[in-house]
Amino acid sequence: MRLGxxxxxxxxxxxxxxxxxxxxxxxxAYSEKTELRLAERIGENGQLTSAxxxxxxxxxxxxxxxxxxxxxxxxxxxxxxxxxxxxxxxxVLARVRQKTGVEPRVLSEEAEASxxxxxxxxxxxxxAGRLLVLDIGGGSLxxxxxxxxxxxxxxxxxxxxxRLTRDWFRDxxxxxxxxxxxxxxxxxxxxxxxxxxxxxxxxRPVATSKTFRTLARLTGAAPSSAGPRTTRRLTxxxxxxxxxxxxRMSSTALSExxxxxxxxxxxxxxxxxxxxxxMRRLAxxxxxxxxxxxxxxxxxxxxxxxxxxxxxxxxxxNAKGLRAGGLG
Numbered sequence: 001m002r003l004g005x006x007x008x009x010x011x012x013x014x015x016x017x018x019x020x021x022x023x024x025x026x027x028x029a030y031s032e033k034t035e036l037r038l039a040e041r042i043g044e045n046g047q048l049t050s051a052x053x054x055x056x057x058x059x060x061x062x063x064x065x066x067x068x069x070x071x072x073x074x075x076x077x078x079x080x081x082x083x084x085x086x087x088x089x090x091x092v093l094a095r096v097r098q099k100t101g102v103e104p105r106v107l108s109e110e111a112e113a114s115x116x117x118x119x120x121x122x123x124x125x126x127x128a129g130r131l132l133v134l135d136i137g138g139g140s141l142x143x144x145x146x147x148x149x150x151x152x153x154x155x156x157x158x159x160x161x162x163r164l165t166r167d168w169f170r171d172x173x174x175x176x177x178x179x180x181x182x183x184x185x186x187x188x189x190x191x192x193x194x195x196x197x198x199x200x201x202x203x204r205p206v207a208t209s210k211t212f213r214t215l216a217r218l219t220g221a222a223p224s225s226a227g228p229r230t231t232r233r234l235t236x237x238x239x240x241x242x243x244x245x246x247x248r249m250s251s252t253a254l255s256e257x258x259x260x261x262x263x264x265x266x267x268x269x270x271x272x273x274x275x276x277x278x279m280r281r282l283a284x285x286x287x288x289x290x291x292x293x294x295x296x297x298x299x300x301x302x303x304x305x306x307x308x309x310x311x312x313x314x315x316x317x318n319a320k321g322l323r324a325g326g327l328g
Contacts, residue, residue: 002029003302004072005295006063008104010039010082010138010162011210011264013059016295017070022303026296030070034059035263038082039138039162046087053092056083061100076302077104080112080294081139081160109140109156115297117144117151120206122300123292129203134278135293136211136271138162141278143193145200153200155193159186161211161264161271172251172266179247182270186277194281207234207287210264211271216289217259218242218268224259228291235286239276246272 001021007014013034020026036059041052048056060077067075083089084106097103107115113135120133133151135142139160146152168174168182207216212234217223219238222230246254251266260268279287 001073001306002071003299004067004070004075005298005302006060006067006075006077006102006104007295007298008038008056008060008077008079008083010080010140010160011035011037011267012138013056013063014295015063015066016299017067017072018299020299020303022306024303026299026303030066032063032066034062035261037138037162037263039160040166042082042086042166046085048083048086048088048092053088053095056092057096057099060096060102060104064100064102074302075102076298077102078107078298079104080107081109081137081156081158081163084109085139085158109142110154112140112294113142113144113154113156114151115301116142116208116294117146117154117297118149118300119292119294119297120208120290121149122296123290124204124206128206130201132197132202132205132282132284133290134205134207134212134275134287135209136161136207136274137209138267141190141274143197143278145197145202153196155196157189157193159189159274161267161274164270164274165267169266169270173248174269176247179269179273183273183277186274187281190274190277190281197282205282205284205287206290207275208290208293210261211267212275212287213289214259214261214264214268215239215242215272215275218246218257221289232289233286234275234289236276236279236284239272239279243269243272243276 004017015032017030018026036055041049116135117133130147133144137160141157141159144151144154216232216234221232255262255265
């Protein structure tokens with residue numbers, strides 16, 4: 001079957017179309033991204049701004065057209081931190097549904113962490129032992145750990161790179177005081193969460209998401225052109241050196257570095273500080289970068305509830321498994 005996943009994230013609206021069936025490796029057939037940075041379009045009243053809502057409707061409409069053009073039999077749309085936390089999320093999603101016919105489901109914090117964990121588990125397999133999975137998005141930091149396909153511990157903290165850049169940095173580059181205040185804030189939040197994670201323990205620490213991939217690239221990891229199966233790592237030592245280097249760089253200068261997205265360059269320092277504080281508090285010296293993340297987790301969960309020979313229409317009418325996973 002050809003399955004489409006529409007990820008309404010805190011930074012991008014990302015359509016991923018894959019060819020897959022239960023028990024098989026999902027093979028990407030098409031990918032389309034629209035940079036909206038919704039985490040930075042939340043007003044002081046906690047609402048997604050009118051401009052942000054308009055841009056979201058337009059992006060979802062374009063993605064639906066692309067999904068249809070590429071022959072998707074089923075389109076799963078979900079929203080994460082930025083929409084989830086917006087006080088007008090219900091109204092915004094109703095408008096998306098009315099204007100586009102697409103009905104995004106809001107993914108709960110625990111489900112977001114759990115589905116990312118599932119993707120990492122499937123990528124590495126059972127031989128990886130107990131996993132620790134870290135994911136820094138635009139709106140939140142997810143931490144999950146466990147031995148099975150469902151984590152024993154799954155946490156989500158409002159420490160996304162886009163959210164923090166919006167809330168804590170006033171200058172470009174931010175002042176040393178602004179960076180230190182952000183570090184103190186992140187440290188306080190992570191210290192509380194770490195107690196739950198440390199009691200779980202792990203054998204293999206893994207990180208995923210665009211933020212971690214960018215940080216790994218900036219500290220010497222192979223470029224994306226080397227392929228997804230190339231081993232990439234991010235070390236705490238490398239992070240320390242990187243932060244010292246980029247903390248005085250403007251986003252314009254940073255965007256010229258290999259591996260840095262022009263539209264996300266201003267978020268790199270905030271992401272690096274959160275990554276460093278998380279690894280410090282969990283006593284992790286190095287993480288391996290996993291190419292699979294939340295979107296792949298949603299695809300795998302969807303395939304898990306499909307029985308061989310069951311049509312996508314029948315499966316859509318029986319979405320109990322997806323609701324249990326947080327998509328309903």
